[in-house]
Amino acid sequence: MPPSHEADSIVDDFARFVQASPSSYHAAVEVAERAVEAGFTWLEESEDWPGGPGKYVVVRDGAVIAWVQPEASGALPVRVLGAHTDSPGFKLKPTPDVRGNGWKQASVEVYGGPLLNSWLDRELELAGRVATRDGRVRLVRTGPMLRIPQLAIHLDRGVNNDGVALDKQRQTQPIWGVEAAEGDLAELIAARAGIDVADIAGHDILTVDTQPPARFGDGAVFLASPRMDNLTSVHAGLRALLDAPSDAGHISMLAAFDHEELGSNSRSGASGPFLEDVLVRINEGMGATDASRRRALAASWCLSADAGHAVHPNYPERHDPTHRPAPGGGVLLKVNANQRYASDAVGAAMWARACEAADVATQPFVSNNTIPCGSTIGPLTATRLGMRTVDVGVPLLSMHSARELVHVDDLVGLGLAVGAFFAMHD
Incomplete structure (x- = not known):
């Protein structure tokens, strides 16, 4: 070594x-x-x-x-x-916006086999690529924008005994804004990519944990990332x-x-x-x-x-x-x-x-x-x-x-x- x-x-x-x-x-x-x-x-x-x-x-x-x-x-x-x-993680669906109950949410599907509960209560970003109508491809990342919030223990008293069992459709959609505010995810992504939203023809974009890698433990021998x-x-x-x-x-x-x-x-x-x-x-x-x-x-x-x-x-x-x-x-x-x-x-x-x-x-x-x-x-x-x-x-x-x-x-x-x-x- x-x-x-x-x-x-x-x-x-x-x-x-x-x-x-x-x-x-x-x-x-x-x-x-x-x-x-x-x-x-x-x-x-x-x-x-x-x-x-x-x-x-x-x-x-x-x-x-x-x-x-x-x-x-x-x-x-x-x-x-x-x-x-x-x-593994979550991938943004073609029509990415969901609104209701006062929130803006991202419509995602599960990519691979992630440990679903590990994604709860983390600041997430969107990252991947967009394709424009002229065939060009641009990489894009948003910075911290989203979070999959866990249900408070007051509303699920048995969670510590029964564990967290997430419905992949209903309970993994991240929040990213309030319903009353203008704007949608496509506009946000286009702005980060430096293009007009009307030019986006398709995207391959996933959620990403934004916490940076860090060493810890006795003698800092472990790396979490x-x-x-x-x-x-x-x-x-x-x-x-x-x-x-x-x-x-x-x-x-x-x-x-x-x-x-x-x-x-x-x-x-x-x-x-x-x-x-x-x-x-x-x-x-x-x-x-x-x-x-x-x-x-x-x-x-x-x-x-x-x-x-x-x-x-x-x-x-x-x-x-x-x-x-x-x-x-x-x-x-x-x-x-x-x-x-x-x-x-x-x-x-x-x-x-x-x-x-x-x-x-x-x-x-x-x-x-x-x-x-x-x-x-x-x-x-x-x-x-x-x-x-x-x-x-x-x-x-x-x-x-x-x-x-x-x-x-x-x-x-x-x-x-x-x-x-x-x-x-x-």
């Missing part, structure tokens, strides 16, 4: 990255802009690409792929850090890629997809063609034949990085009795017999070598047999491309909460291990 001042710098940079990335669309652009600042060339999918060596980045909606391409003739293996840019699932992995992959060597005998790549929380079935999701499209264009530019491209894929690796679960001290029975990931105990190797994660024995060995080279601890994560685990982009990438894949990630508490928790050593360790993964010679 690096000295404490270097670790602090990494954590601070992650906090800035989160605040600059309130939506998947912002996150993709933030990755691209940081890459360009570091010397990468921003490519457009609709234009010709250079065929030679260099550092490149391309954005597709809320997804982004960046890579370091060495000097070579023909196909090269690729080492991909796969992650996702989206997080929104969207750690899965900006922890995007940030780790980006930092590692910016330092990746160009002479390791392979292409180093960050592939951060959108819509993982919905199942990845979209043009910018891991089940879509984005990664394959980029790999095909890279290989065509290098003069690779189809056979050599397939040989290179057989020698390639995808490190599917997504958050996992630290053992919860108040619910230890929900975890496997012999696999209990501890905070600060190391980056996770995620294993599942039913291929919800793509890790296998060969992948575990590769990951062990990377962690050893980075001097980073690692610990296995396996679900309790009675509680099925989620899945990641790992099995999707392995299935689509036949690429060897291993699932890893940082252990979190409160995953899918509006505000999640990580031990800073694990956050730092993931980036170091990914750096070693990119630097390992084939």
